[in-house]
Structures are given as C-alpha cells and as structure tokens.
Amino acid sequence: QVQLVESGGGVVQPGRSLTLSCAASGFAFRSYGMHWVRQTPGKGLEWVAVLSYDATKSSYADSVKGRFTISRDNSKNALYLHMNTLRPDDTAVYYCVKGSSTSFDSWGQGTLVTVSS
Amino acid sequence: EIVVTQSPLSLPVTPGEPASISCRSARSLLHPNGHNYLDWYLQKPGQSPQLLISLASNRASGVPGRFSGSGSGTDFTLEISRVEAEDVGIYYCMAALQTPYTFGQGTKLEIK
Numbered sequence A: 001q002v003q004l005v006e007s008g009g010g011v012v013q014p015g016r017s018l019t020l021s022c023a024a025s026g027f028a029f030r031s032y033g034m035h036w037v038r039q040t041p042g043k044g045l046e047w048v049a050v051l052s053y054d055a056t057k058s059s060y061a062d063s064v065k066g067r068f069t070i071s072r073d074n075s076k077n078a079l080y081l082h083m084n085t086l087r088p089d090d091t092a093v094y095y096c097v098k099g100s101s102t103s104f105d106s107w108g109q110g111t112l113v114t115v116s117s
Numbered sequence B: 001e002i003v004v005t006q007s008p009l010s011l012p013v014t015p016g017e018p019a020s021i022s023c024r025s026a027r028s029l030l031h032p033n034g035h036n037y038l039d040w041y042l043q044k045p046g047q048s049p050q051l052l053i054s055l056a057s058n059r060a061s062g063v064p065g066r067f068s069g070s071g072s073g074t075d076f077t078l079e080i081s082r083v084e085a086e087d088v089g090i091y092y093c094m095a096a097l098q099t100p101y102t103f104g105q106g107t108k109l110e111i112k
Helices: none
Strands: A001-006 A010-012 A018-025 A034-042 A044-051 A058-060 A070-074 A078-082 A092-099 A104-107 A110-115 B004-007 B010-013 B019-025 B038-044 B048-053 B068-070 B074-082 B087-093 B106-109
Touching: A001 A092, A018 A034, A018 A092, A018 A110, A034 A070, A034 A078, A034 A104, A044 A070, A044 A078, A044 A092, A044 B087, A058 A070, A070 B068, A104 B048, A104 B087, B004 B087, B010 B019, B010 B087, B019 B038, B019 B087, B019 B106
Parallel strands: A010 A110, B010 B106
Antiparallel strands: A001 A018, A018 A078, A034 A044, A034 A092, A044 A058, A070 A078, A092 A104, A092 A110, B004 B019, B019 B074, B038 B048, B038 B087, B068 B074, B087 B106
C-alpha cells in the first residue's frame, strides 16, 4: 500500500532554513506528481507546492513563492521541501501528498514545523 | 486564486440520519473536458485528511456507498445518506481546477 513518511520538522528561529523530506513507497513514485500541503489551526488546509513526476514543472502558493523550493529524487523515492527565510506564519503541520490526475489520493502523517524565537 | 466557501461550519447529526454539506466556488470548476474539478476530503480526529470524492461525484476506492457528491459549475454538495459514528471529523472541499489549489474552511461533523 502507499506509504508517505515525512521527516525533518522541528523548532526553528525566524529567518532560518529547514528542509523537509518525504520517503515514498508502495507505488511507482517516478510516475506521479507530488505535493506539499500544510495545516494550521487558524488557516486550515493550505496547498503549498507541486512538482511534476519528472521534476520539470513546479508551482507554488504565493505565500511561499521565492522562499520554498520543492524537489525530488526519483532514484531514492524521495520528495523534499527546502524552506528558507522562515516566518512565524509558516508554523504548521506539513503533509507530503501523492497526486493523481485530479486529486490528492494519499497523504502522509505530517511533520510539525514551529517557527519561533 | 479560486475561493471556495463551505456551509455549515458545524453539523451535529443523529446517527442514522442524513447529512449534507455545501461547497460554493467563486468561479466555475467545470473544465472544457466536461469534468468538475472539485474534491471532498475527510479528516478524522487525529488523522491526516483522506480523499472521499474526486471530480465532484467519483467516490474514492474504499469509500462507503453512503457518501455521494453532486453539483456542477460553482455549487456542490456532499451527502451522507445515513450518518454513522465513524463519520465524525472535518470535511473539506477543494478546488482542483488550477493552482493554487484551494480548500474550504472545513465542516465539523459531530454526533448528537
């Protein structure tokens, strides 16, 4: 079955960087677009970024554009989110999500990122 | 960005009774291919969200038949024919026509 396991979350100071990882298994990772979605108590669910199956196309939410970079390593079945210049409002649970052609059909358990001094 | 608005935000339901959640989009989610790009997700307590319905009316694998989705354009509905205790959680609709994908505020279903 599909498994998505996020890691790399933690407490980080404002302005610093952090990289999240997602280990994928149970499906042909190299054939699917992958997303990051985050969730905060105050703002609910927010789509963050998507990367195509072959890493040639990406798209970002305006709130993270220019600060976050999504990447993948198909040889390792891994997805990444490189987060720079973190702000307190980036505090959230970050989910790694497998995309189908029309929806988000599998979600990881999430990793908590807390941006605080 | 396509804004989607759900109602109600809180939904107390007696087991065995039906339930309905509305999702309205600020712009049409109808693609030229004829499909409406509107998904429904359920986040059960302590869990990650899970896909219930894609393309407005297609139940995801393993989703019970009591769940159904309908609607087109800007108005969509998720219906549960007979609510069970395991259906508690927060239901989200999501506009999937274009990036940025956007979620509704969520509807919290609880058992009376």
